[in-house]
Amino acid sequence: MKKYIITLLISAIILPCFAQKDAQAKKILDQTSTAFANAGGIKATFTIKAGGGQTKGTLxxxxxxxxxxxxxxxxxxxGKTQWSYLKHSDEVNISVPSEEELQSMNPYALLNIYKKGFNYQYNGTVGNNYKITLTPENKKNAFSxxxxxxxxxxxxxxxITLEQQKNKSExxxxxxxTKQSFSNSLFQFNKKNYPHAEIIDLR
Known part of the structure; x- marks a missing residue:
């Protein structure tokens, strides 16, 4: 479940019905990307609905x-090394992820992924929000x-709604x-806080 949730929260994309790049969608996505780039440190809380269950988290x-x-x-x-601590098994996996793997770990990578290899379509508004659909040019992409x-x-x-064949996650x-200040140590695993965890080095 952990790997599934993280993959959702995060990665590449899709839809076979719009084979075009919509000017209005691009304008909104460009402004969204710029706002994100200017936001500084970010703290976001979220919920994920998938497979009939719901998970809460913080990024x-x-x-x-x-x-x-x-x-x-x-x-x-x-920025280089990734540590993933699995709470149910009390183990930590250490790896050096590829750019593609990082995109699947960080949901906000979606805010820039449209710039290469994707089509996008403006679908009007929902309440006080713009609705944009992204679809991959490569039909072998993980999501539809x-x-x-x-x-x-x-x-x-x-x-964010992610569709993958018969599965859908929200x-x-x-x-x-925005404008949060974080120490570099926040982004590194500290073994002192998990003294009994099994360390699995996959590098």
Whole structure:
């Protein structure tokens, strides 16, 4: 479940019905990407609905570094090394993730992924949000479609729907704070806090 949730929270995309790049969608996505780039340190809280269950979590970001905490796992990434702590088994997996793997770990990577290899379509508004659908040019992509709801007020993502064949997952952003200041140590695993955890080095 942990790996499934993290993969959702995070990665590549899709939809076979729009084979075009919509100018209005691009304008909104560009403004969203710029707002994200100017936000500084970010702390976001969220819920994920998938497979009939619901998970809550927190994501703290600073440039490419992040700390992701859910009910099942905690993941640290300091810009090079990634530590994933599995709560149910009390073990830590250490790895050096690829760019593609990082995109699957950080949901906000979706805010820039549209720039290469994706089609996008503006679908009007839902409440106070713009609705944008992303679809991969490569039909072998892991997901079939991604739908973003982006605030018309501040261009912050409010809701992300990920579709994968017969599966659908929904990420709802419940809190979003910008201009946060984080120490570098926040994004690194500290063994002192997990003295009994089994360390599995996959590097």
């Amino acid at each position: 703290q970001l600073s440039n490419k570094k992040f700390l992701l905490n859910t009910n099942d796992a905690t993941t640290w990434f300091d 479609r991604i739908v973003l709801l982006i605030s018309k007020t501040n261009y912050q993502p409010q809701h 990420i709802t952003v419940t809190g979003y704070q």
